[in-house]
Amino acid sequence: MTDFGTSRRTVLKSLGAAGAAGITGLAGCAGLGGSSSPDNMKIGVMQPLSTSIAYYGQQALWGFLSGLAYKGDTDPIADPGTGTHEVEIEGTTYELVVRDTQFDADEAQSIASNLVTDEEVDMLFGCASSSAAQRVVDNVLSATDIPYMAGPAASASLTSGGESCSNQLFRASENTAMDARSGGKYVAEESDVNSVYLFGADYSFGKAVVNNYERVLSDAGVEIVGKRFVESGHSEWEGLLQQAEEAGAEGVVGGFTVSTLPAMFSQFLQGDYSYRLFGGFATRVATNVLGQTLKGQLGEPLTEEKLDGVKAGPFTTRYHWNQYDNDINSTFVDQYSSAYGTVPDLFSSGTFTAASAIVQAINESGSTDAADIQDALTGMTVTDTPKGEGGYTFQEYNNQARSEMTVANVAPTSDEWSETWQAPIMPSEPLSRVSAEETTIPKDSDQMNCSL
Incomplete structure (x- = not known):
């Protein structure tokens, strides 16, 4: 058992990703990570932004940025890439640390470990590859306290298989x-x-x-x-x-x-x-x-x-x-098209909703503490979504959001x-x-x- 004053990020950093799977027993024993104030929210973003599959990661990231922009009543960041980006929403600075997974599970695991231990993010978001998302869950999430919003990784087993289910794992994106x-x-x-x-x-x-x-x-x-x-x-x-x-x-x-x-x-x-x-x-x-x-x-x-x-x-x-006719979707389509030169695509609504849900969780809880975000997301009906108001609800039994198709x-x-x-x-x-x-x-x- 570790000291209560030692965060699981520190433990993960000392053991490395290889030892992460072996310290799952620390859950509930170490101090929780996350900011003590809602002034700043740091999110580690993992998407494939290079190789032949780069468009998958781009549309996922663009949808996420559009969700933040909608909640902040501003325009999406027009030219995002790897590095750090900031969005101000109702007094909270959302700091996004964006990394390129190259659609590779090994790279995703390494990036996730770095984001948790060195960047000390408050939350993880991303992975277009289901195998990459699974690796993050198995070898990183199990050794830390922070929440992970997976997506657009679509394998149903991520939120239905007993070996990957976790109170920390959420997915707004639709699945297979x-x-x-x-x-x-x-x-x-x-x-x-x-x-x-x-x-x-x-x-x-x-x-x-x-x-x-x-x-x-x-x-x-x-x-x-x-x-x-x-x-x-x-x-x-x-x-x-x-x-x-x-x-x-x-x-x-x-x-x-x-x-x-x-x-x-x-x-x-x-x-x-x-x-x-x-x-x-x-x-x-x-x-x-x-x-x-x-x-x-x-x-x-x-x-x-x-x-x-x-x-x-x-x-x-x-x-x-063109499948949904509501004010939120109309604004989304206009802003996304203006920023990125194309209309929202298959993954865009799920990742827009992921961002919308995170902002809603922080606004409702008044905190960026890991436990508070997790509690707020559990069972949440997301107010602002491209499928309409209240268009996605996280199911309490597996933290997968259900929505219309x-x-x-x-x-x-x-x-x-x-x-x-x-x-x-x-x-x-x-x-x-x-x-x-x-x-x-x-x-x-x-x-x-x-x-x-």
Whole structure:
């Protein structure tokens, strides 16, 4: 047992990240970290801001900065990067120490340890990679007292697997279970598809997509006629797509990011398959590639009539700028577009809400003490969100925020959005909405292994 006057940050600093996992017994024994006054709030921000996946980190950071700007009635920081940035909100200075994880779990763990021990941040935010977020939880969070707002890392297990659940871990960003429960509900209830083949990337994100779709569709009576995991970046799809055809699939779901999805989609369009392709709308980078592929196959200009003939969709979306009509979202879209030259994207609402929730927690508690922030976030309904007032609520049994999801068709990008979306296709107006209560894993589900 350590002295009560020694913070767990000091303990972590002395032992290093390698020893972090071995000192989880210090929880509740050491003095709590965090500022003693609400004058300053220091947040360690971890996102991939370089490599081919940099846009994931950028949109996550831009959403977070937009959430702070909305709460502070100011403009978002227009050119953020690694380093330190400050935002003033109602007398509190939010000091952001931004670090580039390079979409690498080892780097994320090292950065998180440094932010806690050397920078002495009051809270951690970030990680677009689910494996990176898991590493931070396992090897850093367990050895410190400060809260961690994960996101946009999307693997459902982060807030449903017993080994990662923690009173300190929160996530506003939507996850793969929400994708599956929304998309699966639509396929099962609104389409005539009775059999599905599931594909996913062979790592945490892809496995989470496939496993959650399998559960939701099976429970709804849809037959799973096959599933297959492939390495990220897999490019030879003709044989795999034919396997789905021969298995009798009426629908196919792909759980992939931009590194794999375009190749799958391109070869799907070139083939003559009887099934439809389902899944979730991707970020702008992948959507642009898919749109260019459609233009090559269908010719220009893309029209609704041409797209109606493609056996793709409808798709679910966690968030896109045109799915919600409310004053908060309108302001968000305007400010984000002005600052960053593009409209908010798939991850933007979740990270906006993460920032909004942190400010709300500090305003409600009057403190930046770790325990006070944690208590304020637990069970919170977040007032200001792009999905509307009170659009996200942190579930007390796992600290995952639940929120509404939408289902939309693929539509040609309208003239109104052509400059700020920068992709040939976009989500249509919502075909349906899936309520927040239906999108998340229930407390009594055998998939929910959290017991906070």
